[in-house]
Amino acid sequence: MTFDPAPRQSVSDHVFGRLRDAVVRGRYAPGDALPSERDLAGTFAVNRHAVREALRRLQQLGLVKVSQGGATRVLDWRSNAGLDLALSAGTDVLPVATLGRDVMEMRACIGADAARLCAVRATADGREAIERAAGDYAAAAPDLAAMAEADLAFWRRIVEASGNIAYLLAFNSLTGGELAVGGMPADERTHELLDVAAHRTLSRLIAAGDAAGAERAARALLANPAPVTETDEIGSR
Incomplete structure (x- = not known):
């Protein structure tokens, strides 16, 4: 060779x-x-x-x-x-055709469980930080680039408040390079970033201490299904 x-x-x-x-x-x-x-x-x-x-x-x-x-x-x-x-x-070297999908599944699992833990463990300061981050995210609309940056800050507050250092280190890795969005198609990523209602719902469920609801809302948001409304999610608790 x-x-x-x-x-x-x-x-x-x-x-x-x-x-x-x-x-x-x-x-x-x-x-x-x-x-x-x-x-x-x-x-x-x-x-x-x-x-x-x-x-x-x-x-x-x-x-x-x-x-x-x-x-x-x-x-x-x-x-x-x-x-x-x-x-x-990166995806151009590692011989795994499903790498993008796999990273997105990991992202959804970590985000959902971090939201669950956050609803249980977050301090008053942590909950306030998440609420402020959700407000900053909503205020960034409709500038997609600004929303992407605010979305990252929103999730960082959640992972930090979850009290799980392993999740925080994984978050840092997943947001530190090209795999941050796992190769998700642009139109699907845009849908997730523009779902202001789902972000607000997640923030309110964490503030209410609803661990199961926060986990469901986070997984739904990161799995990128049809938009979740505040009324639907809070009403299912």
Whole structure:
């Protein structure tokens, strides 16, 4: 296997990206040994420090196991890697046709359960912050870009007030790159962002301490069905 020489800028990033792509695309099978640092440095036309840094990052992603004085072995990314791999590789590299759908399902699950926990655990300050965020979101209409930013702030307040640090870290990951919207078609994403009534309903259910209602409202909003009205949702409690 051959690799093209690295560009002069960000040589470690170049080596890391090429090796990451080779592993996740199956050019190296689990258990295979990568070429030695010396061979990789020669192939990429970089120094061994750049190669060593790239291998360190691959190990952090769960793609390889680096052994001091021994071969660097490829790991099965499906068994060892975390969400950081999807955020690093993106939909154009990771060989998973359903990645966009899968991220959206994860997003809906985290959002719904965070809303449920929020209704139970949120402090008075947390509930007020969510109410203000819902108002800021509504005030941003109909500017879609402004609504998208306000929507992100709204959900951040909910996840923060849920008291679940793992959800907060996952939220940070999901909103930190191209996978933030999981490849959702633009028209469907627009529908979700413009559903002001559903956002207000969710805020009021959390304020009322209705955990089951908040969970239903959040899942409905993130699953992107037909719009939910405040009367319908509150009346079902």
